Each structure stands twice: as structure tokens, then as C-alpha cells.
Amino acid sequence: MNAPGQTLRTLLTPESVALGVDAMDAEEAIRRAGELLVASGNAKEAYVDAMVDAYRSLGPYMVIAPGLAMPHARPSGSVARPCISLLTLAEPVAFGHPTNDPASVVIALGGTTDEGHLELLQALASALAIPNVVKRLHDAEDYENVLEILEEGE
DSSP, X not given: OOXXXXXXXXXXXXXXXXXXXXOSSHHHHHHHHHHHHHHTTSBOHHHHHHHHHHHHHHOGGGEEETTEEOOOXXXXXXXXXXXXXXXXXXXXXXXXXXXXXXXXXXXXXXXXXXXXXXXXXXXXXXXXXSTTHHHHHHTOOSHHHHHHHHHTTO
8 A cells, every 4th residue: 555645645535524424323423434435436335234233233342542433344345445434523422432432533444355454544543643633633624624634644
């Protein structure tokens, strides 16, 4: 894969970003993030269902930092190519995590292989290490602003 910034700019398209989204609960937030993967042509609806099923069976493991959820499911034929979506929630929602709830930023990952999931996480790792990144992403005004914030970690 390319440098993280290029990867994020390539993977995170305008179609895969939504800001100020309303969601009643964690499942709806996961579905909304998954719908962005579907709308960008990178995943099928079955993958969205698999992400919700993973949340139902495994719990809030996907809330990886305060305010940040990263839903994903096992790689399958429901994902055409590695993909990422990012949405910010108008109001944070609880996923049931004891310390990192509620989430206000949801980044969905879709991989075609286990290694692909790791590459997506590596592409995001430096970006997510930026101080106050979750708050700054939540407050982002548009797609370009989201990319600017994420690319600071290069």
C-alpha cells in the first residue's frame, strides 16, 4: 500500500463520508457507516448486516478509543475492494463500552482479506494518533476538512 495519506485520500472518497448524521443507537450508526461503503460501490448490503451481527455477538469491541467506533466484519465476498467510510454523529451514541462510550465518530472498515484489514488499520493508525483527532473529526465541516485532519498524521 502507499503512504497512509495517499491511501486515505484514495480510500476515503466524498461518497464514503457523511457528517452530522442522526442515529438512534449503535446498530443504526453501524448501518449508516456501512451504507456509505455500499453507496461507494465497495461493499454489498450483506456486509453491513455482517457488521451489525458482529456487534450483536461480540459486543462493543469496536469502540477502540474514547468517542471512536470502528465497525467491521470478517472479510468476505461482500466486499469488492478494501474500503473505509467515516461518519460523524449529530449526537453521540452508546455502544456499551465501559470506558470509551459514547461514540461520535464511526469509521467502518471493509477488507477482502485479513491482511487487508491490517493494512486499513495501518493506514489509519498515524492519523488516529493525532491529539484530539476524534473531536476535530466530529467538528469537521466538510470532506476536505476531514482529509486535512487525517493527513496531519503523516
